[in-house]
Amino acid sequence: MALAVDVVKRSGRRPTESFDADKLLRSIRAACLSVRSPEGEAESTAAAVTNAVILWVETKPAVTSHDLRRLAGAHLERYHPEAAYFYQQHRAII
Amino acid sequence: MGNFDTNSSLAIIVLAALIHASFQASVSVLTLLSGHALGKKTAHTRLLRLTGGFIGGVGVMSLLLLSGVAFILSQLYPTSTPLTFWAACCGALGGVGISVWLFYYREKRGTSLWLPRSLADYLNARSKATKQAAEAFGLGLTSVLSELLFVFAPVLITALVLIRLEPELQLLGLLLYTGISLLPLLIVGALIGGGHTLAQIQRWRESNKQFLQFAAGTALLVLGLYVYVDRVIITGINTLGVR
Numbered sequence: 001m002a003l004a005v006d007v008v009k010r011s012g013r014r015p016t017e018s019f020d021a022d023k024l025l026r027s028i029r030a031a032c033l034s035v036r037s038p039e040g041e042a043e044s045t046a047a048a049v050t051n052a053v054i055l056w057v058e059t060k061p062a063v064t065s066h067d068l069r070r071l072a073g074a075h076l077e078r079y080h081p082e083a084a085y086f087y088q089q090h091r092a093i094i
Numbered sequence: 095m096g097n098f099d100t101n102s103s104l105a106i107i108v109l110a111a112l113i114h115a116s117f118q119a120s121v122s123v124l125t126l127l128s129g130h131a132l133g134k135k136t137a138h139t140r141l142l143r144l145t146g147g148f149i150g151g152v153g154v155m156s157l158l159l160l161s162g163v164a165f166i167l168s169q170l171y172p173t174s175t176p177l178t179f180w181a182a183c184c185g186a187l188g189g190v191g192i193s194v195w196l197f198y199y200r201e202k203r204g205t206s207l208w209l210p211r212s213l214a215d216y217l218n219a220r221s222k223a224t225k226q227a228a229e230a231f232g233l234g235l236t237s238v239l240s241e242l243l244f245v246f247a248p249v250l251i252t253a254l255v256l257i258r259l260e261p262e263l264q265l266l267g268l269l270l271y272t273g274i275s276l277l278p279l280l281i282v283g284a285l286i287g288g289g290h291t292l293a294q295i296q297r298w299r300e301s302n303k304q305f306l307q308f309a310a311g312t313a314l315l316v317l318g319l320y321v322y323v324d325r326v327i328i329t330g331i332n333t334l335g336v337r
Contacts (some may be wrong), residue, residue: 029132030133030134031133033135034128034130034132034133034134034293035291035292035293068333070153082110085293085296086291086292086293086296089203089293090129090203091202091204091207091217091218092202092203092204092205092206093122093125093126093206094119094204094206094208094214094217094218
Protein backbone atom coordinates (compact mmCIF):
# COMPACT_ATOMS: atom_id res chain seq x y z
CA MET A 1 0.00 0.00 0.00
CA ALA A 2 1.61 3.28 -1.14
CA LEU A 3 0.45 6.57 0.39
CA ALA A 4 1.00 9.91 -1.38
CA VAL A 5 3.78 10.79 1.03
CA ASP A 6 7.38 11.23 -0.07
CA VAL A 7 10.12 9.50 1.86
CA VAL A 8 13.44 11.36 1.74
CA LYS A 9 16.20 8.77 1.84
CA ARG A 10 19.21 8.73 4.13
CA SER A 11 21.69 11.60 3.54
CA GLY A 12 19.50 12.75 0.63
CA ARG A 13 21.80 10.97 -1.82
CA ARG A 14 19.25 8.53 -3.19
CA PRO A 15 16.04 9.79 -4.86
CA THR A 16 12.90 10.14 -2.75
CA GLU A 17 10.25 7.43 -3.01
CA SER A 18 6.60 7.07 -2.01
CA PHE A 19 5.86 5.73 1.44
CA ASP A 20 5.34 1.98 1.15
CA ALA A 21 3.53 0.51 4.14
CA ASP A 22 4.21 -3.07 2.97
CA LYS A 23 7.94 -2.40 2.93
CA LEU A 24 7.76 -1.11 6.50
CA LEU A 25 5.64 -4.09 7.54
CA ARG A 26 8.15 -6.52 6.04
CA SER A 27 11.07 -4.86 7.83
CA ILE A 28 9.31 -4.95 11.22
CA ARG A 29 8.30 -8.57 10.69
CA ALA A 30 11.88 -9.45 9.74
CA ALA A 31 13.19 -7.75 12.90
CA CYS A 32 10.76 -9.79 15.02
CA LEU A 33 11.68 -13.02 13.26
CA SER A 34 15.39 -12.19 13.65
CA VAL A 35 15.00 -12.36 17.42
CA ARG A 36 13.14 -15.66 17.07
CA SER A 37 9.67 -14.31 17.69
CA PRO A 38 6.92 -16.79 16.68
CA GLU A 39 5.53 -16.10 13.20
CA GLY A 40 2.04 -15.14 14.38
CA GLU A 41 3.41 -12.72 16.94
CA ALA A 42 5.74 -11.21 14.34
CA GLU A 43 2.80 -10.67 11.95
CA SER A 44 0.56 -9.03 14.54
CA THR A 45 3.36 -6.86 15.95
CA ALA A 46 4.35 -5.72 12.46
CA ALA A 47 0.74 -4.86 11.61
CA ALA A 48 0.23 -2.90 14.84
CA VAL A 49 3.45 -0.91 14.41
CA THR A 50 2.77 -0.23 10.73
CA ASN A 51 -0.73 1.05 11.51
CA ALA A 52 0.67 3.39 14.16
CA VAL A 53 3.26 4.74 11.72
CA ILE A 54 0.63 5.19 8.98
CA LEU A 55 -1.47 7.36 11.33
CA TRP A 56 1.55 9.64 11.82
CA VAL A 57 2.66 9.64 8.20
CA GLU A 58 -0.79 10.53 6.85
CA THR A 59 -0.54 13.99 8.39
CA LYS A 60 2.76 14.83 6.65
CA PRO A 61 3.57 15.76 3.03
CA ALA A 62 7.05 14.22 3.32
CA VAL A 63 9.06 12.33 5.91
CA THR A 64 12.66 11.14 6.11
CA SER A 65 13.57 7.46 6.17
CA HIS A 66 15.43 8.18 9.42
CA ASP A 67 12.21 9.51 11.02
CA LEU A 68 10.29 6.45 9.82
CA ARG A 69 12.84 4.10 11.33
CA ARG A 70 12.98 6.05 14.60
CA LEU A 71 9.19 6.17 14.95
CA ALA A 72 8.71 2.52 13.98
CA GLY A 73 11.42 1.58 16.48
CA ALA A 74 9.71 3.57 19.23
CA HIS A 75 6.36 1.85 18.58
CA LEU A 76 8.01 -1.55 18.28
CA GLU A 77 9.60 -0.98 21.69
CA ARG A 78 6.12 -1.11 23.25
CA TYR A 79 5.27 -4.47 21.69
CA HIS A 80 8.63 -6.25 21.51
CA PRO A 81 11.63 -4.53 23.18
CA GLU A 82 14.15 -7.10 21.97
CA ALA A 83 13.04 -6.82 18.35
CA ALA A 84 13.04 -3.02 18.72
CA TYR A 85 16.64 -3.11 19.92
CA PHE A 86 17.72 -5.18 16.93
CA TYR A 87 15.66 -3.02 14.54
CA GLN A 88 17.20 0.20 15.87
CA GLN A 89 20.70 -1.30 15.86
CA HIS A 90 20.49 -2.60 12.32
CA ARG A 91 22.54 0.17 10.72
CA ALA A 92 24.99 0.30 13.62
CA ILE A 93 26.05 -3.36 13.70
CA ILE A 94 29.01 -2.88 11.35
CA MET B 95 68.56 -13.75 14.33
CA GLY B 96 68.07 -17.31 13.20
CA ASN B 97 66.83 -19.64 15.97
CA PHE B 98 64.57 -18.42 18.73
CA ASP B 99 63.06 -20.11 21.74
CA THR B 100 60.07 -22.20 20.59
CA ASN B 101 57.94 -21.36 23.64
CA SER B 102 58.51 -17.65 23.12
CA SER B 103 57.61 -18.00 19.43
CA LEU B 104 54.39 -19.91 20.20
CA ALA B 105 53.49 -17.34 22.87
CA ILE B 106 53.84 -14.55 20.29
CA ILE B 107 51.66 -16.49 17.85
CA VAL B 108 48.97 -17.09 20.47
CA LEU B 109 48.89 -13.43 21.57
CA ALA B 110 48.81 -12.22 17.95
CA ALA B 111 45.95 -14.64 17.22
CA LEU B 112 44.01 -13.40 20.26
CA ILE B 113 44.44 -9.84 19.00
CA HIS B 114 43.20 -10.93 15.58
CA ALA B 115 40.25 -12.62 17.30
CA SER B 116 39.30 -9.37 19.05
CA PHE B 117 38.71 -7.58 15.73
CA GLN B 118 35.02 -7.40 15.08
CA ALA B 119 34.27 -6.96 11.36
CA SER B 120 33.66 -10.67 10.74
CA VAL B 121 31.52 -11.01 13.88
CA SER B 122 29.45 -8.02 12.73
CA VAL B 123 28.93 -9.52 9.29
CA LEU B 124 28.01 -12.89 10.82
CA THR B 125 25.45 -11.15 13.04
CA LEU B 126 23.97 -9.37 10.02
CA LEU B 127 24.00 -12.54 7.91
CA SER B 128 22.18 -14.52 10.60
CA GLY B 129 19.74 -11.65 11.21
CA HIS B 130 18.76 -11.45 7.55
CA ALA B 131 18.51 -15.25 7.29
CA LEU B 132 16.26 -15.52 10.36
CA GLY B 133 14.20 -12.54 9.15
CA LYS B 134 13.52 -14.46 5.92
CA LYS B 135 12.34 -17.51 7.88
CA THR B 136 15.30 -19.56 6.73
CA ALA B 137 15.25 -23.15 7.95
CA HIS B 138 17.56 -23.92 10.87
CA THR B 139 19.74 -26.34 8.90
CA ARG B 140 20.22 -23.77 6.15
CA LEU B 141 21.06 -21.14 8.76
CA LEU B 142 23.73 -23.47 10.14
CA ARG B 143 25.07 -24.07 6.62
CA LEU B 144 25.27 -20.32 6.04
CA THR B 145 27.10 -19.64 9.31
CA GLY B 146 29.35 -22.66 8.67
CA GLY B 147 30.14 -21.43 5.16
CA PHE B 148 30.89 -17.96 6.46
CA ILE B 149 33.19 -19.18 9.24
CA GLY B 150 34.91 -21.48 6.72
CA GLY B 151 35.52 -18.50 4.43
CA VAL B 152 37.01 -16.44 7.25
CA GLY B 153 39.23 -19.36 8.26
CA VAL B 154 40.48 -20.01 4.74
CA MET B 155 41.24 -16.34 4.12
CA SER B 156 43.09 -16.00 7.45
CA LEU B 157 45.08 -19.12 6.59
CA LEU B 158 45.86 -17.89 3.07
CA LEU B 159 46.77 -14.43 4.29
CA LEU B 160 49.17 -15.73 6.92
CA SER B 161 50.74 -18.33 4.60
CA GLY B 162 51.04 -15.76 1.79
CA VAL B 163 52.76 -13.19 4.00
CA ALA B 164 55.01 -15.89 5.49
CA PHE B 165 55.94 -17.10 1.99
CA ILE B 166 56.83 -13.57 0.83
CA LEU B 167 58.90 -12.94 3.96
CA SER B 168 60.69 -16.28 3.63
CA GLN B 169 61.65 -15.32 0.07
CA LEU B 170 62.79 -11.87 1.19
CA TYR B 171 64.76 -13.14 4.19
CA PRO B 172 65.63 -16.82 3.58
CA THR B 173 68.23 -17.22 6.34
CA SER B 174 67.65 -14.50 8.92
CA THR B 175 65.46 -11.46 9.44
CA PRO B 176 67.31 -8.13 9.80
CA LEU B 177 66.95 -6.44 13.18
CA THR B 178 65.78 -3.26 11.45
CA PHE B 179 62.85 -5.15 9.94
CA TRP B 180 61.91 -6.62 13.33
CA ALA B 181 62.11 -3.12 14.80
CA ALA B 182 59.94 -1.69 12.00
CA CYS B 183 57.32 -4.39 12.59
CA CYS B 184 57.31 -3.61 16.33
CA GLY B 185 56.73 0.03 15.43
CA ALA B 186 53.85 -1.00 13.17
CA LEU B 187 52.32 -3.02 16.03
CA GLY B 188 52.53 0.02 18.31
CA GLY B 189 51.02 2.28 15.65
CA VAL B 190 48.16 -0.09 15.00
CA GLY B 191 47.61 -0.46 18.76
CA ILE B 192 47.21 3.29 19.18
CA SER B 193 44.98 3.42 16.09
CA VAL B 194 42.76 0.74 17.65
CA TRP B 195 42.43 2.85 20.80
CA LEU B 196 41.57 5.94 18.80
CA PHE B 197 39.61 4.82 15.76
CA TYR B 198 38.42 1.23 15.98
CA TYR B 199 34.82 1.97 16.93
CA ARG B 200 32.86 5.00 15.79
CA GLU B 201 31.62 7.22 18.57
CA LYS B 202 27.96 6.43 18.32
CA ARG B 203 25.44 3.91 19.50
CA GLY B 204 25.88 0.30 18.44
CA THR B 205 29.03 -1.39 17.26
CA SER B 206 29.79 0.69 14.16
CA LEU B 207 33.39 0.08 13.11
CA TRP B 208 35.98 2.37 11.55
CA LEU B 209 35.22 0.89 8.10
CA PRO B 210 34.33 3.38 5.34
CA ARG B 211 30.52 3.58 5.25
CA SER B 212 30.40 2.53 1.59
CA LEU B 213 32.23 -0.70 2.47
CA ALA B 214 30.03 -1.29 5.53
CA ASP B 215 26.91 -0.75 3.37
CA TYR B 216 28.30 -3.16 0.78
CA LEU B 217 28.92 -5.87 3.40
CA ASN B 218 25.43 -5.26 4.80
CA ALA B 219 23.87 -5.54 1.33
CA ARG B 220 25.85 -8.71 0.55
CA SER B 221 24.87 -10.31 3.86
CA LYS B 222 21.23 -9.58 2.98
CA ALA B 223 21.59 -11.05 -0.51
CA THR B 224 23.42 -14.19 0.64
CA LYS B 225 21.28 -17.33 0.33
CA GLN B 226 23.76 -20.13 -0.38
CA ALA B 227 26.59 -21.51 1.74
CA ALA B 228 29.02 -20.81 -1.12
CA GLU B 229 28.02 -17.13 -1.11
CA ALA B 230 28.46 -17.06 2.66
CA PHE B 231 31.93 -18.55 2.16
CA GLY B 232 32.77 -15.70 -0.25
CA LEU B 233 31.40 -13.18 2.22
CA GLY B 234 33.67 -14.66 4.89
CA LEU B 235 36.68 -14.22 2.61
CA THR B 236 35.70 -10.60 1.95
CA SER B 237 35.09 -9.74 5.57
CA VAL B 238 38.69 -10.61 6.49
CA LEU B 239 40.02 -8.45 3.65
CA SER B 240 37.78 -5.55 4.73
CA GLU B 241 39.70 -5.37 8.00
CA LEU B 242 43.15 -5.86 6.49
CA LEU B 243 44.38 -2.50 7.78
CA PHE B 244 44.19 -3.76 11.38
CA VAL B 245 44.56 -7.52 10.85
CA PHE B 246 47.79 -7.02 8.92
CA ALA B 247 49.82 -6.19 12.05
CA PRO B 248 49.27 -9.47 13.96
CA VAL B 249 49.50 -11.45 10.71
CA LEU B 250 52.84 -9.82 9.85
CA ILE B 251 54.43 -10.50 13.22
CA THR B 252 53.11 -14.09 13.24
CA ALA B 253 54.50 -14.68 9.75
CA LEU B 254 57.90 -13.32 10.85
CA VAL B 255 57.94 -15.70 13.81
CA LEU B 256 56.66 -18.66 11.76
CA ILE B 257 59.39 -18.55 9.12
CA ARG B 258 62.07 -19.08 11.78
CA LEU B 259 60.39 -22.22 13.20
CA GLU B 260 60.92 -25.84 12.22
CA PRO B 261 58.60 -26.92 9.34
CA GLU B 262 56.32 -29.07 11.56
CA LEU B 263 56.07 -26.23 14.07
CA GLN B 264 55.26 -23.84 11.23
CA LEU B 265 52.22 -25.95 10.39
CA LEU B 266 51.23 -26.09 14.07
CA GLY B 267 51.65 -22.31 14.38
CA LEU B 268 49.58 -21.71 11.25
CA LEU B 269 46.73 -23.89 12.53
CA LEU B 270 47.00 -22.49 16.05
CA TYR B 271 46.76 -18.91 14.76
CA THR B 272 43.81 -19.66 12.48
CA GLY B 273 41.99 -21.67 15.15
CA ILE B 274 42.34 -18.99 17.83
CA SER B 275 41.43 -16.15 15.46
CA LEU B 276 38.21 -18.02 14.60
CA LEU B 277 37.14 -18.52 18.24
CA PRO B 278 34.71 -15.56 18.48
CA LEU B 279 33.00 -16.63 15.25
CA LEU B 280 32.73 -20.22 16.44
CA ILE B 281 31.24 -19.03 19.74
CA VAL B 282 28.74 -16.71 18.00
CA GLY B 283 27.91 -19.49 15.51
CA ALA B 284 27.31 -21.93 18.38
CA LEU B 285 25.13 -19.40 20.23
CA ILE B 286 23.04 -18.78 17.11
CA GLY B 287 22.79 -22.52 16.44
CA GLY B 288 21.84 -23.08 20.09
CA GLY B 289 18.89 -20.71 19.85
CA HIS B 290 20.22 -17.52 21.47
CA THR B 291 18.77 -14.37 19.97
CA LEU B 292 20.87 -11.95 17.97
CA ALA B 293 19.67 -9.11 20.18
CA GLN B 294 21.36 -10.80 23.19
CA ILE B 295 24.58 -11.24 21.24
CA GLN B 296 24.51 -7.69 19.91
CA ARG B 297 23.72 -6.27 23.36
CA TRP B 298 26.77 -8.08 24.78
CA ARG B 299 28.94 -6.77 21.97
CA GLU B 300 27.71 -3.22 22.46
CA SER B 301 28.17 -3.21 26.22
CA ASN B 302 31.69 -4.67 26.00
CA LYS B 303 32.97 -2.82 22.96
CA GLN B 304 35.11 -0.34 24.89
CA PHE B 305 36.74 -3.13 26.86
CA LEU B 306 37.49 -5.07 23.65
CA GLN B 307 38.89 -1.92 22.03
CA PHE B 308 41.12 -1.16 25.02
CA ALA B 309 42.24 -4.78 25.34
CA ALA B 310 43.11 -5.12 21.64
CA GLY B 311 45.02 -1.83 21.54
CA THR B 312 46.91 -2.60 24.73
CA ALA B 313 47.69 -6.15 23.62
CA LEU B 314 49.15 -4.81 20.36
CA LEU B 315 51.40 -2.42 22.31
CA VAL B 316 52.45 -5.17 24.72
CA LEU B 317 53.15 -7.55 21.83
CA GLY B 318 55.20 -4.88 20.05
CA LEU B 319 57.22 -4.22 23.18
CA TYR B 320 57.73 -7.93 23.90
CA VAL B 321 58.87 -8.69 20.36
CA TYR B 322 61.17 -5.67 20.43
CA VAL B 323 62.85 -6.87 23.62
CA ASP B 324 62.88 -10.57 22.66
CA ARG B 325 63.90 -10.26 19.01
CA VAL B 326 65.71 -6.93 18.72
CA ILE B 327 67.38 -6.03 22.02
CA ILE B 328 68.32 -9.53 23.23
CA THR B 329 69.46 -10.61 19.75
CA GLY B 330 71.47 -7.38 19.45
CA ILE B 331 73.14 -7.95 22.81
CA ASN B 332 73.90 -11.59 21.94
CA THR B 333 75.41 -10.55 18.62
CA LEU B 334 77.63 -7.96 20.33
CA GLY B 335 78.58 -10.56 22.97
CA VAL B 336 79.67 -13.02 20.28
CA ARG B 337 81.89 -10.35 18.76
